[in-house]
Amino acid sequence: MKSAVETLNPTRVRLTVEVPFEELKDSLDAAYKKINQQVTVKGFRKGKIPARVIDQRFGRGAVLEEAVNDALPKFYTDAVNEGELNVLGQPEVDIKELKDGELLSFTAEVDVRPEITIPDYSGIEVTVDAAEVSDEDVDKSVEQLRDRFASTSAVERAAADGDVVTVDLEAKIDGEVLEDGVANGIDYVIGSGDLLDGIDDAVTGLEAGGEATFTSELKGGSAEGKAAEVTVKVTEVKARELPELDDDFAQTASEFDTLEELRADSRKRLVSMKQYDQATQAQERVLDELLKLVEVPVPEKLLADEIETRTHNLENHQLPQMGMDLAQYLQIQGKTREEFDSETEEQAVKGIKTQFILDELVNREKLNVNQEELTEHLMRRAQSSGMSPDQFAQAVVEGGQVPMLVGEVARGKALAAVVEAAKVVDTNGETVDLDDDEDDDEAAEAATETVEAAESAEAPASESGDDEAKPTA
Structure with a gap:
């Protein structure tokens, strides 16, 4: 086998490969054997059909095509190795010449990993954020922990910022209630921003049993991203009580003895x-x-x-x-x-x-x-x-x-x-x-x-x- 490499650009080459016909012998034998197992000819047992009969009945071209398809991966791989190429992905192969008994010639275009020169990189300098922690950062972290240990109790008054309200929701578009637009018994902390835009203003000032309607863009479900008319009914108002920030809290919320x-x-x-x-x-x-x-x-x-x-x-x-x-x-x-x-x-x-x-x-x-x-x-x-x-x-x-x-x-x-x-x-x-x-x-x-x-x-x-x-x- 002879092969030559032509560089088309820094990332693609064309291999030209010529294979003497005798190197196709093993693939030809395999092709005849495969066809033998697939066809039936009267007068011959399956698998025992002579090569000349297969040529006569099914054509030498079918045998050659099967042999070439079997042999190409090996010849291509040999050419890649001979050219010491670092190939990427599948090649595009084009059979240029196939002379029965003489020669197989084909080309293969394929991407190759480009040659890269990496210069001295020791001079690289970058700037990152300072790893500074302020007292305010610590206060916020402790407050988040404190918030998780808050208790609630029902109150008979209008809902205010920071309260927990239990609400029922109903969303409509063009006057029609959405199939997935009803939700009941949802607990929501006013001011947390965890639900729908506009709900804070809608529920603030409502007592248990009160309701309001507002327009909001839905954040999920079948109508996600669309504006809907939302009716919210408050079924309960609960005040949140935060624990005192002291050593008792530290012992309750962590493994530490002191705040x-x-x-x-x-x-x-x-x-x-x-x-x-x-x-x-x-x-x-x-x-x-x-x-x-x-x-x-x-x-x-x-x-x-x-x-x-x-x-x-x-x-x-x-x-x-x-x-x-x-x-x-x-x-x-x-x-x-x-x-x-x-x-x-x-x-x-x-x-x-x-x-x-x-x-x-x-x-x-x-x-x-x-x-x-x-x-x-x-x-x-x-x-x-x-x-x-x-x-x-x-x-x-x-x-x-x-x-x-x-x-x-x-x-x-x-x-x-x-x-x-x-x-x-x-x-x-x-x-x-x-x-x-x-x-x-x-x-x-x-x-x-x-x-x-x-x-x-x-x-x-x-x-x-x-x-x-x-x-x-």
């Missing part, structure tokens, strides 16, 4: 949360700066496939779970279809470039993934998927997705290495030492989450010389 200890713990937790947010910001912003440093050509077909995958997942998986379609989603987002398509393309380009650059760093720095790192990542992915670790692991193995998970962890380690080399300062101009907050494994896993968010879909495409070649002519 001072509870506040100290709240401050510690808030600092930890802000430091986590700080680290996530650093990873996202360092990645953005890294993307600016590196020129990455994006294969057109790969980009088109990625855009299609993202749009398909949104329309057929994510939005149906939220009870809406794409048109409703765009209306809520205040976007046109053109704006949505443009943003999807921009996100897809970023995801592909992120994968290419970080994979190149993985190879350059010879980063490996050990079993412990893979297991930890698998556990986190299982938790986010709502499956048990055993179920998720089984699904990953059966779906052949172990290499995908390994790639995710490796890219996370690559990003963690770039973040470690970068200079990170906060909005106060202070240098942020992320090593103080996380160990290496935690930093790498957090970076993996950042990478997943940037890629935001399944891996752009498979990369394997084993992809089957499929003729287009």
Whole structure:
């Protein structure tokens, strides 16, 4: 077999392959055997029909077509390996010549991973929010805890801000009550904003038995997003009583003996949360700066496939779970279809470039993934998927997705290495030492989450010389 590689552009090549006919012998034998099992010829036992009879009755062309389809994947893979190509996705194969007994010639156009040069990235500098926790932040946290321990008691007076009202609701559009527009016995805290816009004004000042009508845009159900006439009837008014902020409260609401200890713990937790947010910001912003440093050509077909995958997942998986379609989603987002398509393309380009650059760093720095790192990542992915670790692991193995998970962890380690080399300062101009907050494994896993968010879909495409070649002519 002879093969030659022609570079069409930085992300696509054309392979030209010539195969001596004798190299098709095994595939020809397999073709005759397959046809033998599929057809019946009078005078011959099934499976024992001579090749010359098959040629006469069914045509030599049918045999050659079967043999070529069987042999093409192997010849294509051999040519890819011979050319040391890093291919992406399926090739477009065109058979140029097939001379019985002489020669098979075909071309295969396929996307390839572009060659990437990554410059020195140690000069990257990013600014993140300061991990500051004020007394007001602590007060708010303690108040939220206090709110959860509030008690209620029925009162015979008009409802006021902060009261809990039990209400019955009825929604109409064009005078017709919606099938799913009636709800009874709902408890609502006035001023919380947890229900419908306009309900606070409607119920404030009403006593038990009172009702009011207001117009509001529905937030769910069959008429989501539409304006409806809503009638609300108050069946009970309850005053909320908050516990005193003292040591007794601290002992009731926590494992601490004093309010001072509870506040100290709240401050510690808030600092930890802000430091986590700080680290996530650093990873996202360092990645953005890294993307600016590196020129990455994006294969057109790969980009088109990625855009299609993202749009398909949104329309057929994510939005149906939220009870809406794409048109409703765009209306809520205040976007046109053109704006949505443009943003999807921009996100897809970023995801592909992120994968290419970080994979190149993985190879350059010879980063490996050990079993412990893979297991930890698998556990986190299982938790986010709502499956048990055993179920998720089984699904990953059966779906052949172990290499995908390994790639995710490796890219996370690559990003963690770039973040470690970068200079990170906060909005106060202070240098942020992320090593103080996380160990290496935690930093790498957090970076993996950042990478997943940037890629935001399944891996752009498979990369394997084993992809089957499929003729287009």
